[in-house]
Amino acid sequence: MRTRGLKSERRTTRLIPCLFLKSSNRDHLVGTEMEKVRDIGETRKRSDDMILVAYFLSRCTDFSDGKVPRPPTSLGVDSWNGAYDLFFDALSDGRSQQQFRHTLRNTRDIFDSLFDNGRKGWSDGQKRGSELSERDRAVHEHWIRNGDEDLFCKVREFLVEQVRHRNPDWTRDELIIALDYHLNHRNFDPRPQSEEVGELARRIAKVGAALGLIEHGSLLRTPDAIAMKLRNFSSFDPQYTDNGRKGLTNGNRLEVELWEEFSGLPDELARVANGILELIDTSNAEILAFDAPEFEASEGRILTRVHVSRERNSTLVKKKKGAALRKHGCLACEVCGFDFLQTYGERGREFIECHHTLPISLLGEHGKTSLSDLALVCSNCHRMIHAQRPWWSIDDARAALIRVNRSRSQG
Ligand SMILES: [Zn+2]
Ligand SMILES: [Zn+2]
Incomplete structure (x- = not known):
């Protein structure tokens, strides 16, 4: 493990007493950071890593239903406490679980004025971003030039082991390849062992490797997982269900969205799917590595x-x-x-x-x-x-x- 224990020891002994010193004696502390630390009711200095994770939580808040701000979908948890806990092992820095949740939540809220994520941070009514410390601002300025995906790649380092190694969520690109396949095989019950599903798994792995989700040559989705996706599409598909058959009914939002966008435009979808695969085959790595x-x-x-x-x-x-x-x-x-x-x-x-x-x-x-x-x-x-x-x-x-x-x- 890293030097976490050491750091926290130094911090508790140095920083807590400093709060009670006369102002002249704590001048050596960065002024804005100290203010911030006090404002969120914390005596420990927040680590850069924690600020980054808090920034991610604010920026990638899932507000897609326009009603309730939920944890980033990439974390795969429903509750905010569940989301904070995923980072506890790596970032708690000697805090109790309650303290840690509290600090991470408050740090997240600091960034809320920058993003339309449905949550009104404590900055409500203040000038946009005016409550950000220099360190907060530096994180924003660095990461605003990168996509959410890259941000999550970085933040993933701090997740508990089980989640870090969980398969990433299906991307639009993979679902496009799967839906294109489904629309060409609408009456066929996908069997994981079949040659076709195996071939589809290899195509999807190609997409995953191009997106940097897996190493070249490994499989991103198992044939079982792919067969399940295909059955999800079947459950939306009247051509399939009209015959009295049922698909799986636990399709997620992205699947529904893609179905609504493309199921009526099979030719267009085929063009997109072929375009993606062709690009992977012919493109220089430069484009695929593009930010x-x-x-x-x-x-x-x-x-x-x-x-x-x-x-x-x-x-x-x-x-x-x-x-x-x-x-x-x-x-x-x-x-x-x-x-x-x-x-x-x-x-x-x-x-x-x-x-x-x-x-x-x-x-x-x-x-x-x-x-x-x-x-x-x-x-x-x-x-x-x-x-x-x-x-x-x-x-x-x-x-x-x-x-x-x-x-x-x-x-
Ligand atoms: Zn213009
Ligand atoms: Zn443009």
Whole structure:
């Protein structure tokens, strides 16, 4: 084990007495951190690891039903206490279980003003983020550039053993491959020992390896687990249940979501599934290792990474900007017209983002990006385009702006 015991000993003997010293004597402590420690009713200094986990808990809170903020789904627990307890072994640092839950919860709440997670942190009514200590802020600034998936990969280190080694939740990409298979074999009862399910397991393992969930050559899902997923899809499928048969009925939210999005569009889904597999076979590792963005398309993580890698291709972006400058003499957002140079002066010169407009389901088939596939958009419009599934097209975004402006001028 690490030097946990040592650390906590030093902390309790050094920090607790410090609270009772005259202020001049505790000047050597970082001021903001000490304030924070007192505010959350704690006398021990919180470790960097604990702050990171608290940040993860706040940021990845599952608020998908819009009602109750629940622990991140990646933890696979229903209650918040259950979530805190997963980190107790690694991070308790000499605290009792109650103290530990309390500190982790309060530290989590510090970050709540940064995220729309349905919980009003203690910052309610204060300026956004103003209650963050320097260390809290540094964590946010570092991690905001990375996707939730990467954050969880880091946080996983601090989980209790059993959970750390549990299979990760099914990803959209894997479910896409499984659902595509189901739609092509709708009347077939999937047997784990069958050749077909074995082949499907190998395909899904390929996806898992590309996403960094497993090592190449190992199996991510057992044939039993895959057969169970297929039966879940059967339970949604009227073609299957109309014959009086029943599938399993414990499908999770993501399965339901995918079923609703794609079961009526089998050709589209086949294109997406083939696109994912082809990309894994042909792509350079660079794209697959591309930092996962904080948003994910309906079509899954792999195609999302391809999308982002294409729109951040610096050579293409440069060409696109050059072409627009030559044609229009300025760089304005194609959705709202915003011009960074006009608003911010020199600092905004040649500043604008690129959005890749090709439907993401086609990315697998089109290796090359041409300039006409890219649109110039301001950072706000770009974020809105990706903010929800399905993503907006440029026309969707324009239409939304017009709609809102119209209703505002009428109201
Ligand atoms: Zn814009
Ligand atoms: Zn984009």
